Amino acid sequence: MHGFVYIHFLRVVALATLLGMATPVPAEGLAQPLSELARVQKEVQRALPRLRQALVGLESSEGAATGVIVSVDGLILTAAHVATDPNHEPKTGRRLRVFFSDGRASWATALGVDVATDAGMARLDGKRNDWPFVVLQPGGADIKTGDWCVALGHPGGFNLARGEVLRVGKILKTSANSLQSDCVLMGGDSGGPLFNLMGELIGIHSQIWEGRDQNVHVSLAPFLRSWDRLRNAEIIRVWAQGSGGWLGVNTSEGAAEGGLKVEDVASDSPAARAGLRSGDLLLAMDRQPLQSRAAFSDNLRSRPAGDSVVLVVKNRSGERIVTVKLATRPEE
Amino acid sequence: MTCLFRLIRLGFVWTGLIAVSAQAQVPLEVELRTNGESSLASLRTIRSLVLPAVVRVLDDRGKTMLLGLAVSEDGYVLTKASEAPEGRRLRLAWADGQQGMARVVQMDHDLDLLLLKGDRDGVMPLAWQPSAKMQQGEWVVALTQSKEVPLQTRLGCLSAKRRAIPGHGAAMGISMEDTHAGDGVRITEVASESPAESAGLQPNDLLLAMDGEPVLNMRMIQKSVAQFKPGRVVQLSVKRGADERQCRLRLASKSKVVSNWDGEDFANGGVSLRTDGFADVLQHQVPLNPSDMGGPLLNLDGQPVGLNIARVDRVTTFALPMEAFWSQVQQWMVLDRKSK
Numbered sequence: 001m002h003g004f005v006y007i008h009f010l011r012v013v014a015l016a017t018l019l020g021m022a023t024p025v026p027a028e029g030l031a032q033p034l035s036e037l038a039r040v041q042k043e044v045q046r047a048l049p050r051l052r053q054a055l056v057g058l059e060s061s062e063g064a065a066t067g068v069i070v071s072v073d074g075l076i077l078t079a080a081h082v083a084t085d086p087n088h089e090p091k092t093g094r095r096l097r098v099f100f101s102d103g104r105a106s107w108a109t110a111l112g113v114d115v116a117t118d119a120g121m122a123r124l125d126g127k128r129n130d131w132p133f134v135v136l137q138p139g140g141a142d143i144k145t146g147d148w149c150v151a152l153g154h155p156g157g158f159n160l161a162r163g164e165v166l167r168v169g170k171i172l173k174t175s176a177n178s179l180q181s182d183c184v185l186m187g188g189d190s191g192g193p194l195f196n197l198m199g200e201l202i203g204i205h206s207q208i209w210e211g212r213d214q215n216v217h218v219s220l221a222p223f224l225r226s227w228d229r230l231r232n233a234e235i236i237r238v239w240a241q242g243s244g245g246w247l248g249v250n251t252s253e254g255a256a257e258g259g260l261k262v263e264d265v266a267s268d269s270p271a272a273r274a275g276l277r278s279g280d281l282l283l284a285m286d287r288q289p290l291q292s293r294a295a296f297s298d299n300l301r302s303r304p305a306g307d308s309v310v311l312v313v314k315n316r317s318g319e320r321i322v323t324v325k326l327a328t329r330p331e332e
Numbered sequence: 333m334t335c336l337f338r339l340i341r342l343g344f345v346w347t348g349l350i351a352v353s354a355q356a357q358v359p360l361e362v363e364l365r366t367n368g369e370s371s372l373a374s375l376r377t378i379r380s381l382v383l384p385a386v387v388r389v390l391d392d393r394g395k396t397m398l399l400g401l402a403v404s405e406d407g408y409v410l411t412k413a414s415e416a417p418e419g420r421r422l423r424l425a426w427a428d429g430q431q432g433m434a435r436v437v438q439m440d441h442d443l444d445l446l447l448l449k450g451d452r453d454g455v456m457p458l459a460w461q462p463s464a465k466m467q468q469g470e471w472v473v474a475l476t477q478s479k480e481v482p483l484q485t486r487l488g489c490l491s492a493k494r495r496a497i498p499g500h501g502a503a504m505g506i507s508m509e510d511t512h513a514g515d516g517v518r519i520t521e522v523a524s525e526s527p528a529e530s531a532g533l534q535p536n537d538l539l540l541a542m543d544g545e546p547v548l549n550m551r552m553i554q555k556s557v558a559q560f561k562p563g564r565v566v567q568l569s570v571k572r573g574a575d576e577r578q579c580r581l582r583l584a585s586k587s588k589v590v591s592n593w594d595g596e597d598f599a600n601g602g603v604s605l606r607t608d609g610f611a612d613v614l615q616h617q618v619p620l621n622p623s624d625m626g627g628p629l630l631n632l633d634g635q636p637v638g639l640n641i642a643r644v645d646r647v648t649t650f651a652l653p654m655e656a657f658w659s660q661v662q663q664w665m666v667l668d669r670k671s672k
Contacts, residue, residue, distance in 0.1 A: 038471075038632070045470070165647060166469060166492070167488075173360065186646040
């Protein structure tokens with residue numbers, strides 16, 4: 001398969017299917033006025049000096065990449081394929097040369113990675129407790145397609161004369177573990193930060209496909225779900241679709257009464273223990289009506305194992321409410 | 333090739349696929365993306381303001397090679413030198429559909445600028461604005477075109493520090509070896525999308541002469557090529573099997589050739605032949621193609637602040653700031669008018 005590239009080492013996933021094919025909409029009434037652009041520019045330029053300070057260029061024996069400091073004691077978020085060699089069995093403890101925007105250099109040590117989602121962590125060496133850092137977008141805040149976003153990174157590697165490279169664009173797509181934007185990325189950007197207009201971190205650059213609109217970032221969900229494990233330098237390797245919560249049902253859309261129809265229940269899964277059977281209808285989860293398989297799956301995967309969800313289930317004997325504790329999907 | 337450039341070449345192809353397609357959600361409509369049609373509706377005024385001063389520089393067959401900008405009422409036009417068609421007279425296409433010939437007034441290899449004089453009066457040139465105070469993050473607008481898309485505006489921001497881009501010499505995009513018999517130099521490898529590939533060179537071809545001088549060994553070629561600027565055309569005598577033929581090859585920046593040795597897939601739209609050796613550039617993120625170079629870089633008021641000069645990679649375009657050339661160009665025009 002040719003054409004996917006990790007972006008420090010660029011990485012790119014099979015996104016052709018997710019990325020294309022949008023339906024045209026009429027242009028009337030959708031135009032953004034120039035004043036909107038002026039506002040965006042103002043906010044970007046206001047945030048930039050602060051964000052730049054927390055941005056780091058990273059270099060390993062294999063190539064160059066980017067990262068961002070997120071705590072006063074020097075925790076760095078980056079991509080898993082930067083923190084560990086993606087071509088070999090993942091290991092922790094990779095040594096990374098660190099470059100700051102003012103040209104100073106230091107060292108960091110890779111911590112944990114979530115192999116499936118490409119989330120990675122590292123820590124600056126030493127005992128400093130006054131690192132400049134950026135804040136994460138508060139949990140639960142909504143990121144919508146069409147939102148403005150700001151990407152920083154060191155494409156092609158750290159270059160002091162050039163400095164960091166800024167890109168301003170829009171969120172094109174959101175899913176459980178990733179964001180897609182039209183902030184164009186390339187090799188060396190991997191592990192770099194994506195921000196909202198308030199300068200809050202919302203993602204980490206991960207992969208590109210050939211198209212200019214095909215730039216993919218790890219969302220914060222995989223980091224937040226596994227924060228302590230990543231910090232403790234664990235290698236997280238769950239199923240191929242990311243390490244989110246697992247219910248253990250396969251569903252289909254299109255039931256006449258609405259909701260999602262249970263097609264299969266995995267044995268020894270949270271769904272099986274809660275008594276779900278194939279043929280049951282799932283009408284709602286946590287008071288939200290269920291309609292789309294994709295949204296249902298994203299919702300589950302964006303939560304950690306151990307979280308409980310409340311389902312409204314309908315079968316021949318009527319409706320009932322079931323609380324199910326999500327588990328981790330077993331490794332095959 | 334040098335290690336310096338190999339280091340910068342970071343991409344490797346990722347072959348493991350992660351199947352996520354089942355989770356696909358509806359992506360943002362193309363029209364609403366940063367450079368979608370409805371997002372750019374507010375730039376329509378800029379487009380109509382600027383278009384009369386923008387020309388397409390055509391080759392013999394009518395293909396657009398570059399854009400250009402009219403800089404005076406009496407029809408002087410500025411474009412990029414190193415990818416303009418060869419010759420003393422070039423064909424221009426104006427926005428109103430008219431085509432006409434233009435005379436080469438001045439070619440400047442340091443700036444990589446070409447000043448032309450078109451047969452046209454009453455052009456409304458745009459008023460240059462200083463770029464000195466522009467900062468990273470400031471929106472800029474440029475024009476793009478292709479066979480399918482007539483001249484359209486594109487939006488992006490100034491993305492990095494204004495600076496000089498040192499040159500690293502020129503290259504053809506071949507690896508070679510000396511032949512024992514001393515009967516020329518054998519090509520062992522031709523880089524993808526390189527000048528050598530465009531010129532039709534193939535592995536095992538023998539280079540016999542360059543610019544009429546017999547080629548005895550590869551050091552001779554390396555030495556001559558190193559002295560040339562990217563954009564320089566060299567005449568080669570090449571032997572393939574029993575056939576001997578002549579070809580013309582336009583040299584590219586060595587850094588461009590080396591960092592795109594296996595092709596420009598991810599550059600998306602391609603890379604300019606010359607990407608370095610500029611005394612001062614503005615770097616921006618507007619998505620453009622090499623054939624959009626020579627067109628104006630505009631601020632959000634539609635005023636030109638520079639001239640797009642090099643498409644460098646997937647995320648980078650360089651523009652010459654107006655301060656780098658405008659007083660020089662004005663002198664050239666004064667001198668040329670006097671001489672007529």
